[in-house]
Amino acid sequence: MRGKILGLLKKHSGNAVSGQEMAQYLGVSRIAVWKQIQSLKKLGYQIQSRRKSGYILGTAPDLLLPEEIKHGLKTRKLGTKIYYLPVIDSTNDYAKKLAQAGAPEGTLVIAEKQTRGRGRLGHEWFSPTGQNIYMSLVLRPNLHPAQAVRITLLTGVAAALAVKNYCGIDLGLKWPNDLLVAGKDHKKAGGILTELGAESDRINYVVLGLGLNVNMRVSSLPGEVRKKAASLMESMKPIAKINRVELLQAILLQLEIQYQLFLSGGWDKIIENYRRLDTLKGRRVNVKQGNEMVSGQVAGMDNEGRLLVRSGAKTQSVIAGEVHIV
Amino acid sequence: MDPKDIKKFLELIEDTDIVELNWEKDGQHIGFRKKEGAVRTVVVSEPAAAESVPANDTNGKITAAEGKAASTNHTLKSIMVGTFFTAPTPDSPPYIQEGSKVKKGQKIAVIEAMKIMKEVVSDMDGKIIKIMVENGHHVEYGQPIFVIAPNVES
Numbered sequence: 496m497r498g499k500i501l502g503l504l505k506k507h508s509g510n511a512v513s514g515q516e517m518a519q520y521l522g523v524s525r526i527a528v529w530k531q532i533q534s535l536k537k538l539g540y541q542i543q544s545r546r547k548s549g550y551i552l553g554t555a556p557d558l559l560l561p562e563e564i565k566h567g568l569k570t571r572k573l574g575t576k577i578y579y580l581p582v583i584d585s586t587n588d589y590a591k592k593l594a595q596a597g598a599p600e601g602t603l604v605i606a607e608k609q610t611r612g613r614g615r616l617g618h619e620w621f622s623p624t625g626q627n628i629y630m631s632l633v634l635r636p637n638l639h640p641a642q643a644v645r646i647t648l649l650t651g652v653a654a655a656l657a658v659k660n661y662c663g664i665d666l667g668l669k670w671p672n673d674l675l676v677a678g679k680d681h682k683k684a685g686g687i688l689t690e691l692g693a694e695s696d697r698i699n700y701v702v703l704g705l706g707l708n709v710n711m712r713v714s715s716l717p718g719e720v721r722k723k724a725a726s727l728m729e730s731m732k733p734i735a736k737i738n739r740v741e742l743l744q745a746i747l748l749q750l751e752i753q754y755q756l757f758l759s760g761g762w763d764k765i766i767e768n769y770r771r772l773d774t775l776k777g778r779r780v781n782v783k784q785g786n787e788m789v790s791g792q793v794a795g796m797d798n799e800g801r802l803l804v805r806s807g808a809k810t811q812s813v814i815a816g817e818v819h820i821v
Numbered sequence: 822m823d824p825k826d827i828k829k830f831l832e833l834i835e836d837t838d839i840v841e842l843n844w845e846k847d848g849q850h851i852g853f854r855k856k857e858g859a860v861r862t863v864v865v866s867e868p869a870a871a872e873s874v875p876a877n878d879t880n881g882k883i884t885a886a887e888g889k890a891a892s893t894n895h896t897l898k899s900i901m902v903g904t905f906f907t908a909p910t911p912d913s914p915p916y917i918q919e920g921s922k923v924k925k926g927q928k929i930a931v932i933e934a935m936k937i938m939k940e941v942v943s944d945m946d947g948k949i950i951k952i953m954v955e956n957g958h959h960v961e962y963g964q965p966i967f968v969i970a971p972n973v974e975s
Contacts, residue, residue: 641962692940
């Protein structure tokens with residue numbers, strides 16, 4: 496209902512729509528319309544009320560509201576159902592519960608702030624309010640669980656392409672799940688954390704989590720993290736605030752394109768794009784795989800997406816672990 | 822290790838398909854590789870208690886445990902290649918330990934590959950008899966990771 500009224504106001508952008516008209520169109524009372532207008536104002540929408548002509552929509556609040564995301568979203572599946580949470584512990588945990596309760600593919604969870612944003616193995620992900628994008632998607636690909644690792648990689652490709660298209664910023668990828676702002680210091684602007692629910696031979700669900708520093712001031716972060724972090728806003732030349740709703744729409748669209756490409760046999764194309772965006776090739780790295788350490792020079796990635804680390808005549812392929820550049 | 826014990830070991834495995842045996846004294850680990858490839862590591866017992874146990878007896882124990890596992894216990898296998906973790910973060914306590922009672926659907930470990938986290942859940946009510954992979958070690962597809970004794974219906 497709130498979304499429908501907002502839709503009507505948007506359709507008449509800049510012109511007044513009367514409460515009477517909207518009430519008739521939606522088959523509700525004028526009081527009901529008035530109540531929804533008040534709730535929109537409370538969310539931060541600028542709405543002028545004119546005595547004779549009606550309501551005029553002004554600026555929208557800087558929030559990732561479902562009504563805003565859906566308006567102009569070009570995807571067919573991703574984001575058709577949106578859960579919007581001003582504050583949540585972790586969007587991935589929330590999406591996982593939805594997935595376990597049967598949420599359909601494409602269900603999107605968005606938060607303005609995470610209180611327990613997570614990276615891999617409990618690494619904290621700093622999540623200040625209303626500045627960045629914290630999202631989790633429920634996917635249900637009909638694949639063998641071993642194929643799920645590719646979703647992390649294709650998400651990196653999709654996010655980098657969307658950021659390039661929408662903001663004009665070149666992002667690089669650090670295998671397997673980090674989004675870096677290209678440049679000599681390779682600071683981290685985002686990360687991906689994918690979680691899998693599966694039986695032995697088929698995937699039940701994949702929860703794909705993406706955190707992206709958009710309009711955050713890096714100087715607002717705690718000391719240790721600050722040195723390694725970047726935000727998209729501060730990577731714009733000149734520095735400019737980014738419309739988070741439109742960026743999110745661009746990411747969802749790219750994700751859908753890459754995901755469909757993957758499901759329809761286009762993995763080679765995705766890995767080719769990953770190689771182009773990869774920042775690790777030629778670097779000397781230590782990879783900590785649990786308790787084991789692999790050291791050497793990155794030779795690239797194999798077609799499965801595993802990292803190839805060469806040490807002398809020996810090349811090892813790495814599927815899991817934390818990569819440290821030395 | 823006493824050469825006599827080594828000879829006993831070799832005799833014991835002669836008619837099996839075991840092609841490699843690792844034995845570590847202080848940690849009391851015995852690992853063996855079967856023809857198909859996967860290394861199985863079995864923690865036999867606490868070091869202090871194991872010191873006095875002759876090697877052939879120790880080996881006999883494993884055989885007995887394995888035999889039992891085949892008949893009544895259930896082996897949970899990895900459905901993913903990756904790194905096996907018994908705790909959510911390096912600093913937190915493990916999800917479960919050997920001897921822990923578990924419920925069907927309870928989270929008992931995590932496997933990670935390319936930042937995909939796969940929760941390992943118990944597929945039955947029962948008791949964890951063995952954790953067959955050490956925290957932080959690599960697991961292969963189909964590798965046994967837990968031995969669970971199902972609750973006996975009364």
